[in-house]
Amino acid sequence: MNYLPFFVALPLFGAFVLSLLKPKRAGDILANLINLSLLVLSFLLLRYGTLVYKIGGWEPVNGIPIGIYWVKDGLSTLMLIIVNLVALIATIFSVDYMEKFTEKNRYYCLFLLMLAGMNGVILSGDMFNLFVFLEIAAISSYSLVAFGTESEELEAAFKYQVMGTVASSFILLGITLLYSYTGTLNMADMARVIAIKNSQFSITNYQLPIFVACLFIMGFGMKAAIMPFHAWLPDAHPSAPAPISAMLSGVLIKVLGVYALTRIVFNIFGMTPFMSNIFMVLGVISIIIGAVLAIGQRDFKRLLAYSSISQVGYVILGLGLGTPWGILGGLFHLLNHSVFKSLLFLNSGAVVYATGTRDMQKLGGLNERMPVTGGSSFIASMSIAGIPPFSGFWSKLVIIIACLLASRFGFAIWAIIGSIITLAYYLKVQRDVFFGPLQENLQETKEVPGFMRSSMIILAVLCTVMGLLLIPQVRDVFLNPAVEVLRNGIDYAKTVLM
Numbered sequence: 001m002n003y004l005p006f007f008v009a010l011p012l013f014g015a016f017v018l019s020l021l022k023p024k025r026a027g028d029i030l031a032n033l034i035n036l037s038l039l040v041l042s043f044l045l046l047r048y049g050t051l052v053y054k055i056g057g058w059e060p061v062n063g064i065p066i067g068i069y070w071v072k073d074g075l076s077t078l079m080l081i082i083v084n085l086v087a088l089i090a091t092i093f094s095v096d097y098m099e100k101f102t103e104k105n106r107y108y109c110l111f112l113l114m115l116a117g118m119n120g121v122i123l124s125g126d127m128f129n130l131f132v133f134l135e136i137a138a139i140s141s142y143s144l145v146a147f148g149t150e151s152e153e154l155e156a157a158f159k160y161q162v163m164g165t166v167a168s169s170f171i172l173l174g175i176t177l178l179y180s181y182t183g184t185l186n187m188a189d190m191a192r193v194i195a196i197k198n199s200q201f202s203i204t205n206y207q208l209p210i211f212v213a214c215l216f217i218m219g220f221g222m223k224a225a226i227m228p229f230h231a232w233l234p235d236a237h238p239s240a241p242a243p244i245s246a247m248l249s250g251v252l253i254k255v256l257g258v259y260a261l262t263r264i265v266f267n268i269f270g271m272t273p274f275m276s277n278i279f280m281v282l283g284v285i286s287i288i289i290g291a292v293l294a295i296g297q298r299d300f301k302r303l304l305a306y307s308s309i310s311q312v313g314y315v316i317l318g319l320g321l322g323t324p325w326g327i328l329g330g331l332f333h334l335l336n337h338s339v340f341k342s343l344l345f346l347n348s349g350a351v352v353y354a355t356g357t358r359d360m361q362k363l364g365g366l367n368e369r370m371p372v373t374g375g376s377s378f379i380a381s382m383s384i385a386g387i388p389p390f391s392g393f394w395s396k397l398v399i400i401i402a403c404l405l406a407s408r409f410g411f412a413i414w415a416i417i418g419s420i421i422t423l424a425y426y427l428k429v430q431r432d433v434f435f436g437p438l439q440e441n442l443q444e445t446k447e448v449p450g451f452m453r454s455s456m457i458i459l460a461v462l463c464t465v466m467g468l469l470l471i472p473q474v475r476d477v478f479l480n481p482a483v484e485v486l487r488n489g490i491d492y493a494k495t496v497l498m
Contacts, residue, residue: 069125074481114140156239170219188496224257238301242349250342267492279320286313287418329398343459365438381426391466
């Protein structure tokens, strides 16, 4: 059974129903049921190879696709699992956390719209619908950043919206030029046409794809918040409610930025040495500058925001290598970062929930009063810093090994330096927030409610066991199919159009 439409239809249906409902618990139940269903469906997709769903049943005419295609392959399956896993954890956390906000059902409505947009981006087989779903997810996220309606949230959402609109303009211009160049919006057909034109050398055939690729790097680079396109992120992530911060950093910047850019570069244009160098340079710049900026922060969530910029740099570096080991490391770190960074933002939300502040200089000794939050935060901190045996160590190790195997020794050294700086500022987080003597004003602090604790425990367990994904038998199920999609490059077209 081809049930790809459910990944968009279910959250859209839930958003519509929640816009009409009043009881808060109805939103808690419906949102979590929908997210659980989507996660189960995501895992069921592992049983299949490539699936193509043609909306309306329109068949190609003279071999040219004329309808809307949704495509499921190894890469999109991995991304669906990541997105819907983090979404489920975030809505479980929201059951208690969002009680302090009004209009909880409207929050879930926006949340499900954002989820529908991300799932749509992952499955879209044509550029126009990828852009439409990207905008659905982006506009919903603007509203969610401003959900607290305080001046800080509104200012951050406005800056995020302005930067997001600029990014969308670059992307739309790139799509328009690519359509004029190829005469099609279908991504697989675009790859086929570009490959044919590349074999017929002319100045236009050489220059236009490079210009369009640069537009996409700027547009999707802003969505991914890689340096130097990151300006919106340090304000947006701290201002959003904690579950939304987890979604923004855990999956939104990956789907709207990293995934979309990677899909286009690898499967439409084909990864070239020129693009590879751009990816790796941007990756290293993000790793180092993001880490250096993070180490000076005293705002807990702002530190985590800069850390996201740094960690996305590792993903871009691995993918930019373009080798099997590099792609494996990049995708594995994308998966790991979605888990441990979501956990860290939930930890920060729990701290704010219990203490009312995210200023680390006003915190300290919280392990005594919040053992679950403190313990899970320590696991996530060690994982993101690349300390064995936690999951982040293994993905960073694969990326560094990939750099060495590709004789990119300088990039390997920078990756190691970035990890050392990361360890330094997460030790600072542990010292200032959770260790040391308990502050006098925090004597009455209590651990957060059960749903929030359970969310953090689940993610902490995943941080300790996800290194097992590198076991060959497990890797063949989850990671290798995604790696093969990118390794095959523009042969993606043959798979979809056959």
